[in-house]
Amino acid sequence: MTAASGELNENLAQVRGRIALAAARVGRRSEEIKLVAVSKTHSAKKIQQLYEAGVRHFGENRVQERESKLAALAGVTATWHMIGHLQKNKTARAVQLFESVDSVDSLVLAEKLNRARDELNLTPEDGVPHRLRVLIEIKLDPEPAKSGIDGESLPRLVQAIMRLPHLHLCGLMGVPPYFDDPEQARPYFRRLRELRDEVCQQMGYEMLPVLSIGMSHDMEVAIEEGATEVRVGTALFGEREKG
Ligand SMILES: *Cc1c(COP(=O)(O)O)cnc(C)c1O
Numbered sequence: 001m002t003a004a005s006g007e008l009n010e011n012l013a014q015v016r017g018r019i020a021l022a023a024a025r026v027g028r029r030s031e032e033i034k035l036v037a038v039s040k041t042h043s044a045k046k047i048q049q050l051y052e053a054g055v056r057h058f059g060e061n062r063v064q065e066r067e068s069k070l071a072a073l074a075g076v077t078a079t080w081h082m083i084g085h086l087q088k089n090k091t092a093r094a095v096q097l098f099e100s101v102d103s104v105d106s107l108v109l110a111e112k113l114n115r116a117r118d119e120l121n122l123t124p125e126d127g128v129p130h131r132l133r134v135l136i137e138i139k140l141d142p143e144p145a146k147s148g149i150d151g152e153s154l155p156r157l158v159q160a161i162m163r164l165p166h167l168h169l170c171g172l173m174g175v176p177p178y179f180d181d182p183e184q185a186r187p188y189f190r191r192l193r194e195l196r197d198e199v200c201q202q203m204g205y206e207m208l209p210v211l212s213i214g215m216s217h218d219m220e221v222a223i224e225e226g227a228t229e230v231r232v233g234t235a236l237f238g239e240r241e242k243g
Pocket residue numbers: 038040061083084175215216217231232233234235
């Protein structure tokens with residue numbers, strides 16, 4: 001084992017421990033919380049090491065970056081999540097490179113993904129669900145540059161996406177503003193859960209089980225507020241190069 005992989009294994013054990021403790025505090029089982037390792041800016045080698053250590057979900061925020069690491073990760077059969085803003089001219093590539101798009105923020109984007117998935121002409125032999133898993137990204141951070149839709153537009157977007165036959169809408173994703181004290185993110189996480197509960201109630205059944213909330217510094221609070229997926233970069237891989 002190299003020094004670097006020892007450090008990654010240690011980070012992974014620490015993150016798993018944090019998830020387990022937070023889950024236990026609110027009477028949840030840690031298996032209910034999926035760890036998505038956010039590998040943007042990090043090497044294929046490190047991704048491979050985390051995969052060997054048992055991580056099965058990875059997140060990237062750019063189509064091109066996922067593509068650039070593809071050849072080096074041929075043996076990694078993980079679930080890849082697109083977690084960044086997806087440009088509409090990249091949907092054809094995105095449906096080939098990702099098993100989930102967690103950052104759907106418009107009906108136009110959803111329709112393009114639906115069409116691109118259809119055009120893959122998947123057959124059962126491909127062993128891939130014909131519907132692409134998607135989450136809707138809610139804008140939790142009031143800063144104008146941040147992505148996601150406003151909560152008020154959620155019911156209409158949910159209804160429209162439900163009608164797209166090649167997408168499987170599973171839940172919501174959100175990124176609150178950054179606070180030094182993660183406790184301050186709690187109302188934002190709670191708001192996301194309440195939005196989900198409201199829209200499910202309006203439509204009559206429990207159909208959006210996924211809440212993708214929580215990152216390296218605030219995953220405990222997110223888990224206490226109902227996260228089913230946490231997206232963790234820095235706490236696993238170390239600091240990103242500032243670019
Ligand atoms: C980079 C990123 C993360 C991971 O952030 P860390 O603070 O490094 O854990 C999570 N979610 C999104 C959408 C990101 O872009």
